[in-house]
Amino acid sequence: MSNPKLDQLANDNRWLRKVLLAHYNVAGVCFTFERMMMPGMANMFIKIREDLYPGDPEKQKELIKNHAVFYNTQPNLGAIVPGVVLGLEIERAKNNSIDNELIQSIKQALAGPFAGIGDSLIQGLLIPILLSIGISLSADGSPLGAILGVAVFFGINIPLVWFLFKTGVKMGISGAEKLMDSDLKDRAVNAIEMLGIIVIGAVVASTANVQTGLAITASGSTTSIQSVIDSILPGLLTILSTVLIYWLIKYKKGRAMRIMVAMFLISVLGYFTGILI
Amino acid sequence: MTVFQALLLAVASSIYGLPFWRGGFIDQFTGKPLIVALIIGIVMGNIKQAMIIGSVLQAMYIGVIAVGGIQSMPSITRCIWFALPLAIISGADAEFAVTLCVPFSMLETFITQFLRTLNTYFLHSADRKIDEGKFDKAYITYYYGLILSTAVNFIIIFGMNVLGSTVILQYAELIPAWLLGSMKIFTKMGAVLGFGMLLTGLIKKNIQFLYFVFGFVLFKVMGLDTITVTIIAGVLAYLLFICTGTKKEAEHV
Numbered sequence: 001m002s003n004p005k006l007d008q009l010a011n012d013n014r015w016l017r018k019v020l021l022a023h024y025n026v027a028g029v030c031f032t033f034e035r036m037m038m039p040g041m042a043n044m045f046i047k048i049r050e051d052l053y054p055g056d057p058e059k060q061k062e063l064i065k066n067h068a069v070f071y072n073t074q075p076n077l078g079a080i081v082p083g084v085v086l087g088l089e090i091e092r093a094k095n096n097s098i099d100n101e102l103i104q105s106i107k108q109a110l111a112g113p114f115a116g117i118g119d120s121l122i123q124g125l126l127i128p129i130l131l132s133i134g135i136s137l138s139a140d141g142s143p144l145g146a147i148l149g150v151a152v153f154f155g156i157n158i159p160l161v162w163f164l165f166k167t168g169v170k171m172g173i174s175g176a177e178k179l180m181d182s183d184l185k186d187r188a189v190n191a192i193e194m195l196g197i198i199v200i201g202a203v204v205a206s207t208a209n210v211q212t213g214l215a216i217t218a219s220g221s222t223t224s225i226q227s228v229i230d231s232i233l234p235g236l237l238t239i240l241s242t243v244l245i246y247w248l249i250k251y252k253k254g255r256a257m258r259i260m261v262a263m264f265l266i267s268v269l270g271y272f273t274g275i276l277i
Numbered sequence: 278m279t280v281f282q283a284l285l286l287a288v289a290s291s292i293y294g295l296p297f298w299r300g301g302f303i304d305q306f307t308g309k310p311l312i313v314a315l316i317i318g319i320v321m322g323n324i325k326q327a328m329i330i331g332s333v334l335q336a337m338y339i340g341v342i343a344v345g346g347i348q349s350m351p352s353i354t355r356c357i358w359f360a361l362p363l364a365i366i367s368g369a370d371a372e373f374a375v376t377l378c379v380p381f382s383m384l385e386t387f388i389t390q391f392l393r394t395l396n397t398y399f400l401h402s403a404d405r406k407i408d409e410g411k412f413d414k415a416y417i418t419y420y421y422g423l424i425l426s427t428a429v430n431f432i433i434i435f436g437m438n439v440l441g442s443t444v445i446l447q448y449a450e451l452i453p454a455w456l457l458g459s460m461k462i463f464t465k466m467g468a469v470l471g472f473g474m475l476l477t478g479l480i481k482k483n484i485q486f487l488y489f490v491f492g493f494v495l496f497k498v499m500g501l502d503t504i505t506v507t508i509i510a511g512v513l514a515y516l517l518f519i520c521t522g523t524k525k526e527a528e529h530v
Contacts, residue, residue, distance in 0.1 A: 202492040
C-alpha cells in the first residue's frame with residue numbers, strides 16, 4: 001500500500017519548510033527538564049497528521065503520542081534528526097513496515113551524538129569565533145561587529161539547517177529499507193550510540209568541574225584531597241557525579257527537578273563546609 | 278530613565294523573544310550580549326556606547342554555553358536588558374553593568390528553572406488534549422510556556438529599568454555571599470545533570486559507561502579538544518560497525 005501523495009510531499013520544498021518551521025517554532029517554547037525539546041517533535045506531527053494518516057484520528061493520535069517523549073539535541077546540527085524521523089514516519093505511514101520502537105531508538109541514537117558534537121562545534125567553536133571577531137569590530141562603538149556576526153551566522157546556519165533537514169528526510173526514507181535488515185540497523189545504531197557516549201564524555205569534561213576543597217593537615221603540612229584525586233585521575237569527581245545522576249535517574253526514579261534542588265542544596269552545603277568548591 | 282524608555286526596552290525584549298528565535302537554530306547566537314547590545318543601543322538611541330560596553334560584557338561572558346539545558350556559568354541573558362541601559366544612562370562602564378548583573382544572575386537560574394517547572398503543567402495539559410484528540414489545542418497549550426516567560430521577563434525588565442541603578446545596588450548589598458558562592462558551585466556541576474539525563478537514554482548496558490570515561494579522559498587527561506575526540510570516536514564507531522557482523526555480536530559490545 002503505497003501513497004503517491006506522500007512521495008510527492010516529501011519532495012515538495014514548501015511542505016518541508018512548513019514541517020521544519022512547525023518543529024522549530026515550538027521546540028523551545030515549553031522547555032521542561034522532563035522532556036526538553038519534545039513539543040517541537042510533537043508539533044511537527046500535529047501539523048502534518050492529515051498528510052500522513054488522512055481521516056484516521058486514532059492513528060494520528062498514536063503518531064503524536066509516540067513523539068511526546070523526551071527529546072533534546074543541539075538545534076543547528078541536530079536539524080538532521082527531525083528530518084530522519086520525518087522520513088521514517090513517512091515510510092511508516094506508507095506501508096507500516098517500521099515499528100515505533102525503531103524510530104524512537106534511532107531518534108535517541110542520533111540526538112545524543114549531535115547534541116555533543118553540535119554543542120562543541122556550534123556553541124563551543126563557531127559562536128565564540130564569530131563573537132570574538134564581533135568584539136574586535138565593535139569595541140570602539142561600531143555596530144558592525146554585531147551586524148556582521150548575525151549576517152555570517154544566518155548565512156551559514158539557515159542553509160545548513162535546511163540542508164541537514166532535507167538530507168535527514170532522504171536518509172529516513174531510503175534508509176528505512178536498509179534498516180529493515182535488522183542486523184544492519186542494530187550494528188549502525190550501536191556504533192552511533194557509542195560515538196555519542198564518547199563525545200558526551202568529552203563535552204562534560206570540558207564544561208563541568210566538580211572539585212572538593214577538603215584538605216588534611218598532618219604534622220604541619222596541608223595536603224589538599226583534590227590534588228591527591230587529580231594525581232589518580234583528573235576529573236574523577238565529575239565522572240562519579242555523572243554516574244551518580246545516571247544511577248539516580250535510571251534505578252531510583254530520580255526526577256530532574258528534585259535532583260536539581262538536591263544539587264543546589266549540596267552546593268550550599270559544599271560552600272559552607274568547603275567540601276565542594 | 279523615563280518610564281517610556283523602560284517600556285520600550287521591555288517591549289523590545291519581548292519581541293526579541295518570539296518563537297522563531299527560541300529553541301530554534303538562531304537564538305543561540307542572537308541571544309548573546311554582543312547582539313542584544315545592538316538592539317539595546319537602537320532602543321536607547323546610543324548605539325556607540327551600547328556597543329562599547331556590550332563588547333566588554335561579551336568578552337567576559339563568552340564562555341557561557343548551555344550544555345544539556347543548563348548554562349555553564351551564570352549568564353547575563355536576562356539582566357543585560359536592564360544592566361546595559363542603566364549603565365548607558367549613568368554614563369558608566371562595563372564593570373558597572375556587571376555589578377548590576379551579579380546579584381541578579383544568580384536569580385536568573387532560579388527564574389529560568391522555576392518557569393520551566395511551571396511549563397510542566399502546560400506540558401501535561403497538552404498531553405491530555407492530545408489524548409482527547411484536540412491536537413490543535415495542544416499546539417496552543419505549548420505556547421503558554423512562552424507567554425508565561427515573556428510576561429515574567431517583561432515585568433522584570435520593565436521593573437528593574439524603572440527602579441534604576443541606585444535602588445538595585447542598594448538591594449544588591451542584601452544578597453548574601455553564600456548564595457552567590459553556592460550558585461557558582463552549582464553551575465560548575467550543571468552539565469552533569471543535563472548530560473546525565475541524556476546518557477540514561479543512550480546507554481543500554483552499564484559497561485558502556487566506559488565509553489563516557491574514555492571520552493572524558495581523552496579531553497581531561499590527554500588534553501585533546503572535543504573535535505579531535507569526535508574524530509577518534511567516529512573512527513572507533515566505524516570499526517565497531519564493521520567488526521560486529523551480526524545483530525547478536527552488536528549486542529555484546
